[in-house]
Amino acid sequence: MQTTQYNEEEIMIGEGVGFERIRRITGYLVGTLDRFNNAKRAEERDRVKHSVTSPMERI
Amino acid sequence: MIRQIVKRDGRTVPFDEKKIADAIFKAAKVLGGDNYEMAQDLAHQVVLYLEQQYGEVEPTVEQVQDAVEHTLIENGHSRTAKEYILYRAQRTRVREMNTKLMKIYEDLTFQDAEDNDVKRENANIDGDTPMGTMLKYGSEGAKQFCEMYILDPAYSKAHIDGDIHIHDMDFYTLTTTCCQIDIEKLFRGGFSTGHGFLREPNDIQSYAALGCIAIQSNQNDQHGGQSIPNFDYGMAHGVVKTFRKLYRKNLAKACELLCGMENAEETIKGMMNAIQEETGLYPILADDNGYREEEAKRLGEMMDPALAEHCQQFAHKSAAQETDRSTFQAMEALVHNLNTMHSRAGAQVPFSSINYGTDTSPEGRMVIKNILLATEAGLGNGETAIFPIHIFKVKEGINYNEGEPNYDLFKLACRVSAKRLFPNFSFLDAPFNLQYYKPGDPNTEVAYMGCRTRVMANVHDPSRETTFGRGNLSFTSVNLPRLAIKANHDVDLFFEMLDHEIDLVIDQLMARFRLQASKKVRNYPFLMGQGVWLDSDKLSPDDEVGEVLKHGTLTMGFIGLAECLKALTGYHHGESAESQKLGLEIIGYMRKRMDEESQKTGFNYSLIATPAEGLSGRFVRIDKKRYGIIPGVTDREYYTNSFHIPVYYEINAFDKIRLEAPYHALTNGGHITYVELDGDPSKNLEAFEAVVRCMKEAGVGYGSVNHPVDRDPVCGYTGIIDDVCPRCGRREGEGVSVAHLKRIGAYKNYNADTIGYHGDPHEEADRIPNKV
Ligand SMILES: [Zn+2]
Numbered sequence: 069m070q071t072t073q074y075n076e077e078e079i080m081i082g083e084g085v086g087f088e089r090i091r092r093i094t095g096y097l098v099g100t101l102d103r104f105n106n107a108k109r110a111e112e113r114d115r116v117k118h119s120v121t122s123p124m125e126r127i
Numbered sequence: 128m129i130r131q132i133v134k135r136d137g138r139t140v141p142f143d144e145k146k147i148a149d150a151i152f153k154a155a156k157v158l159g160g161d162n163y164e165m166a167q168d169l170a171h172q173v174v175l176y177l178e179q180q181y182g183e184v185e186p187t188v189e190q191v192q193d194a195v196e197h198t199l200i201e202n203g204h205s206r207t208a209k210e211y212i213l214y215r216a217q218r219t220r221v222r223e224m225n226t227k228l229m230k231i232y233e234d235l236t237f238q239d240a241e242d243n244d245v246k247r248e249n250a251n252i253d254g255d256t257p258m259g260t261m262l263k264y265g266s267e268g269a270k271q272f273c274e275m276y277i278l279d280p281a282y283s284k285a286h287i288d289g290d291i292h293i294h295d296m297d298f299y300t301l302t303t304t305c306c307q308i309d310i311e312k313l314f315r316g317g318f319s320t321g322h323g324f325l326r327e328p329n330d331i332q333s334y335a336a337l338g339c340i341a342i343q344s345n346q347n348d349q350h351g352g353q354s355i356p357n358f359d360y361g362m363a364h365g366v367v368k369t370f371r372k373l374y375r376k377n378l379a380k381a382c383e384l385l386c387g388m389e390n391a392e393e394t395i396k397g398m399m400n401a402i403q404e405e406t407g408l409y410p411i412l413a414d415d416n417g418y419r420e421e422e423a424k425r426l427g428e429m430m431d432p433a434l435a436e437h438c439q440q441f442a443h444k445s446a447a448q449e450t451d452r453s454t455f456q457a458m459e460a461l462v463h464n465l466n467t468m469h470s471r472a473g474a475q476v477p478f479s480s481i482n483y484g485t486d487t488s489p490e491g492r493m494v495i496k497n498i499l500l501a502t503e504a505g506l507g508n509g510e511t512a513i514f515p516i517h518i519f520k521v522k523e524g525i526n527y528n529e530g531e532p533n534y535d536l537f538k539l540a541c542r543v544s545a546k547r548l549f550p551n552f553s554f555l556d557a558p559f560n561l562q563y564y565k566p567g568d569p570n571t572e573v574a575y576m577g578c579r580t581r582v583m584a585n586v587h588d589p590s591r592e593t594t595f596g597r598g599n600l601s602f603t604s605v606n607l608p609r610l611a612i613k614a615n616h617d618v619d620l621f622f623e624m625l626d627h628e629i630d631l632v633i634d635q636l637m638a639r640f641r642l643q644a645s646k647k648v649r650n651y652p653f654l655m656g657q658g659v660w661l662d663s664d665k666l667s668p669d670d671e672v673g674e675v676l677k678h679g680t681l682t683m684g685f686i687g688l689a690e691c692l693k694a695l696t697g698y699h700h701g702e703s704a705e706s707q708k709l710g711l712e713i714i715g716y717m718r719k720r721m722d723e724e725s726q727k728t729g730f731n732y733s734l735i736a737t738p739a740e741g742l743s744g745r746f747v748r749i750d751k752k753r754y755g756i757i758p759g760v761t762d763r764e765y766y767t768n769s770f771h772i773p774v775y776y777e778i779n780a781f782d783k784i785r786l787e788a789p790y791h792a793l794t795n796g797g798h799i800t801y802v803e804l805d806g807d808p809s810k811n812l813e814a815f816e817a818v819v820r821c822m823k824e825a826g827v828g829y830g831s832v833n834h835p836v837d838r839d840p841v842c843g844y845t846g847i848i849d850d851v852c853p854r855c856g857r858r859e860g861e862g863v864s865v866a867h868l869k870r871i872g873a874y875k876n877y878n879a880d881t882i883g884y885h886g887d888p889h890e891e892a893d894r895i896p897n898k899v
Binding site for chain 1: 478510511512513514516548549577578579738739743744745747763764765768774775776777778779780781783799801802803804805814817818831833835836837838839840841848852857859860861862863864865866867868869
């Protein structure tokens with residue numbers, strides 16, 4: 069017998085909860101970008117990815 | 128005739144020629160001068176010059192001081208002028224200090240970390256907590272005190288002006304940077320933390336717990352990172368002990384069950400003790416030391432030999448499984464502890480590093496496997512652990528090639544790093560590391576500390592070119608772009624200025640050493656008091672530490688080789704082979720100067736590729752103000768780390784590695800090369816491993832692969848999240864329905880505190896345990 073009636077389609081969780089983003093800054097991992105100082109935030113933003121295809125493959 | 132001068136606050140005061148004479152005399156005295164009459168004579172010339180310049184207008188204090196400098200230089204007293212300028216700068220700073228420090232305190236008190244760069248200077252300290260703020264009050268106050276009253280004005284000026292950066296100045300008068308803790312030695316016979324004595328640990332759980340306590344205790348004595356260089360070898364002893372206990376328990380159980388042995392536990396214990404007393408043997412994981420045969424003989428007297436063998440097999444198999452599980456739990460607890468235990472008034476976790484990968488004993492392998500699996504699993508809710516920094520030692524013959532004893536663990540290390548960013552990889556085959564290596568002796572395996580520090584050579588005692596108990600004493604970095612801007616494309620002039628800068632840094636490091644050397648053993652109850660630092664066990668509490676500190680390194684660092692080359696030639700070393708050549712000449716020259724100084728003095732001067740936390744913005748801010756925006760040099764908010772190719776520059780991973788590798792050979796005080804991978808490397812382990820192997824082949828000493836690691840705390844997904852979570856489909860800040868979470872199998876145990884997510888069914892299902 070069910071005593072409480074609720075619709076699980078309507079119960080929302082996670083509102084206001086952000087994603088965690090771990091990054092490495094000067095060797096240490098840091099949980100959120102907020103704790104970086106300004107210069108480090110800029111450095112992280114500027115990073116470009118390094119391709120792993122060899123120069124031969126690119127030709 | 129000058130009667131009055133205008134003070135800085137606008138008030139006028141009577142002019143006194145004698146004050147000028149006194150100031151000049153003071154400056155001359157520093158250089159050994161004792162001619163007050165000449166000082167008076169010069170002071171008079173200053174007055175004449177002022178009258179000529181300003182006529183009837185009352186001069187300001189600044190103008191008077193300018194006139195003194197001018198007169199001194201005009202009269203050929205340029206060295207006295209230099210002293211006078213320093214004296215003047217010092218006075219200005221003393222005047223400004225109080226207001227400046229109080230302004231900093233005000234900002235620390237009333238601004239959030241979000242708005243305050245000082246609070247975010249070190250990303251691992253939470254500047255918004257009371258203890259974090261208190262730490263900052265102390266640190267900022269100590270820095271100002273040091274600049275003002277401790278440092279020679281020449282060093283202080285160079286630091287404040289941004290020619291050099293004296294790292295960790297808040298600890299200048301207090302301690303040294305870091306140490307590589309030999310836990311095998313530390314645990315033998317137990318140790319004292321300063322708050323109580325801890326007995327020699329008896330199983331892997333307590334080995335792991337004590338490992339954390341050792342790191343925490345030492346972190347109270349030093350300001351830098353704490354490293355365990357022989358994590359696998361050290362923890363393996365705990366595994367040996369746990370296995371022995373569990374074997375005894377299981378053998379007793381089997382004997383009782385299968386043979387109806389009475390008092391089985393007592394009987395088995397007695398038998399095992401007797402065997403150990405008489406033969407020195409005890410059961411081990413490898414099962415190859417003759418213990419089993421010895422035990423079979425004795426069990427055979429109590430029961431049917433076939434049954435005895437059966438019991439032995441059961442005991443070994445069960446003990447091995449339980450030991451494995453116990454080791455995993457111990458490693459899980461260690462990672463958890465190192466992420467939550469506090470040092471420094473509770474505002475920060477210790478900066479911990481552990482090195483492992485080369486112990487090929489079954490126990491060592493069990494430690495390596497389980498520390499990796501615990502890291503892969505993540506913290507309680509699947510979060511990526513921030514500490515410790517893991518360094519996997521790659522070595523040919525041990526773990527690099529198929530068929531080598533720890534090759535499976537190298538593969539596992541790649542898999543874990545591709546998911547969790549750790550371990551990093553150190554390469555013992557790089558010639559500059561290999562030269563110290565002796566097979567089977569972890570004390571000869573180069574280890575890395577924290578973000579990159581490396582200590583190995585030892586001119587102070589060439590018979591001790593070893594890892595354990597040594598560390599960096601202090602380091603100071605040179606602003607390379609500044610020198611290049613000042614040299615204005617003249618490479619010879621650049622080297623000339625660099626030479627002077629190096630002289631200054633060498634002297635400053637030595638001055639700091641003198642302060643460090645005068646400290647006593649009792650100032651460092653753990654580091655020195657427990658004999659962690661090399662040879663400190665030969666000292667008593669009131670001895671000075673200077674002599675043993677000589678095993679440590681005095682290190683010069685550098686920032687912004689890329690911007691330096693850009694300023695000198697128009698191209699950085701990623702863009703032009705010529706620039707690469709010049710870059711190697713510059714860093715090679717810096718290293719040569721360190722080596723020469725080491726030979727000359729018997730101190731371990733070394734060169735480090737500076738990690739730039741807190742510094743990367745400071746230098747460029749000052750240079751931007753001084754020289755304006757120079758494209759490719761001062762046009763960003765940071766200077767590039769050490770010898771790195773700029774992060775914004777498009778380059779193939781393998782090219783980057785090959786260009787940076789030669790700098791590793793030159794930077795004997797530490798180095799690291801990073802590669803940024805796109806996408807989720809867990810899904811492309813071949814590419815990940817290819818990058819690591821390329822580092823090894825190129826002669827890199829220490830390297831690491833960066834990739835984004837995001838996590839949705841609601842559904843537990845760990846990987847890359849752009850805007851929308853690939854598992855549950857929510858955007859940042861959005862809610863998701865319980866029904867939906869249930870449908871995708873990511874909902875467990877909802878309550879208001881935990882958002883509902885515990886553990887990750889998808890990851891757990893994917894995990895493949897390695898065989899030991
Ligand atoms: Zn999600």
